[in-house]
Amino acid sequence: MKNLVIFGAPGSGKGTQSDLLVAKYGFRHISTGDVLRAEIKQGTELGRTAQQFIDKGQLIPDELMIEILASVYDSLCPCEGVIFDGFPRTIPQAEALKKMLAERGHSVAAMIELYAPEDILMARLLNRGKEQGRSDDNEETINKRLAVYHTQTAPLIDWYKAEGLHHYVKSYGVLEEIFADVCKVIDSL
Numbered sequence: 537m538k539n540l541v542i543f544g545a546p547g548s549g550k551g552t553q554s555d556l557l558v559a560k561y562g563f564r565h566i567s568t569g570d571v572l573r574a575e576i577k578q579g580t581e582l583g584r585t586a587q588q589f590i591d592k593g594q595l596i597p598d599e600l601m602i603e604i605l606a607s608v609y610d611s612l613c614p615c616e617g618v619i620f621d622g623f624p625r626t627i628p629q630a631e632a633l634k635k636m637l638a639e640r641g642h643s644v645a646a647m648i649e650l651y652a653p654e655d656i657l658m659a660r661l662l663n664r665g666k667e668q669g670r671s672d673d674n675e676e677t678i679n680k681r682l683a684v685y686h687t688q689t690a691p692l693i694d695w696y697k698a699e700g701l702h703h704y705v706k707s708y709g710v711l712e713e714i715f716a717d718v719c720k721v722i723d724s725l
């Protein structure tokens with residue numbers, strides 16, 4: 537079983553690469569953003585809580601995210617492997633993920649960092665806002681999300697380096713080349 541963390545700033549291409557990986561390797565995919573958006577759409581209590589944070593460009597509290605993640609994980613396993621997309625986003629979430637997997641005799645096989653410069657991220661997200669109408673894909677909220685990424689999420693790069701699990705992939709340019717680089721990492725595990 538190969539559990540993978542697909543990591544990167546907002547707009548770095550986590551969802552796009554995850555969909556390609558699901559098609560090629562048959563992995564299951566947990567996108568915490570998609571899980572939260574589905575709850576919002578269904579109008580659940582969790583959805584109402586999540587919306588308040590998302591619309592301000594903030595993260596949902598760790599305890600809540602960790603609880604959601606464990607229950608989604610258990611609903612998908614046993615399987616070939618799970619792609620964690622959008623989780624962890626903080627060091628406490630990374631520690632909780634490690635513990636949750638260890639309790640099940642599982643682990644993270646690799647963390648893949650998708651990197652793209654900020655002007656490219658901004659252009660992609662503004663374009664997605666126009667095409668898909670996501671409420672958080674407007675310039676003001678994007679700037680807040682990028683700031684949150686730098687302060688709360690980017691420290692995970694060093695955290696995963698210390699775990700010996702970090703892999704860097706350049707995530708701009710030709711889509712097929714980016715995917716080939718991601719596959720190279722997975723095939724080397």
Ligand code: ATP
Pocket residue numbers: 544545546547548549550551568569570572589590593594595596597601621622623624625629672681
């Ligand atoms: P990408 O474009 O690379 O898929 P993204 O940052 O645009 O990434 P999502 O991953 O869909 O978007 O997340 C959207 C929002 O959901 C976040 O800004 C945050 O408010 C909330 N969220 C998602 N995952 C988490 C998490 N692990 N912890 C806390 N909040 C989260």
Ligand code: MG
Pocket residue numbers: 550551567569622
């Ligand atoms: Mg996404």
